[in-house]
Amino acid sequence: MRHSALLSIVFGLAALHAPSAFAKDYLVRAVSRPDGSFAFEPSTLRIKSGDTVAWVNAQDDSHNVMAESVPEGAENFESPMFEKKGDRWTYAFKTSGTYVYHCHPHAENGMRGTIIVDHPSTPVPVADHGEHSHHGESSAHKH
Numbered sequence: 001m002r003h004s005a006l007l008s009i010v011f012g013l014a015a016l017h018a019p020s021a022f023a024k025d026y027l028v029r030a031v032s033r034p035d036g037s038f039a040f041e042p043s044t045l046r047i048k049s050g051d052t053v054a055w056v057n058a059q060d061d062s063h064n065v066m067a068e069s070v071p072e073g074a075e076n077f078e079s080p081m082f083e084k085k086g087d088r089w090t091y092a093f094k095t096s097g098t099y100v101y102h103c104h105p106h107a108e109n110g111m112r113g114t115i116i117v118d119h120p121s122t123p124v125p126v127a128d129h130g131e132h133s134h135h136g137e138s139s140a141h142k143h
């Protein structure tokens with residue numbers, strides 16, 4: 001009796017964290033280091049499909065999150081620019097595989113991160129800015 005009551009409380013609390021009672025929320029910090037380098041921490045994150053990742057600006061600086069290559073069939077993503085400490089953006093990952101992303105202002109500085117959803121895959125570069133990817137077009141052919 002006591003056991004089932006406890007279980008219903010546990011599941012009740014989990015349900016409050018909808019959409020899925022089993023989805024998890026992760027946090028990645030966009031960091032400007034004192035030595036002048038930039039990083040996403042952690043730079044590699046392993047999650048499950050349905051989980052969400054929130055990127056948060058660790059201090060007053062400009063960062064964003066831009067997909068660079070994503071699993072085949074996965075959506076491109078791009079956050080608004082973070083301008084001040086605490087700015088954040090959340091994305092739910094639905095498609096399994098490896099996602100590589102970077103911070104646009106600091107791409108040259110190697111500010112880059114990887115999200116592995118369920119299992120690694122060979123990521124496909126996302127289309128250039130302003131262009132949507134064309135389904136059916138082979139990614140092996142570059143123009």
Ligand SMILES: [Cu+2]
Pocket residue numbers: 030038062063064103104105106111
């Ligand atoms: Cu940055």
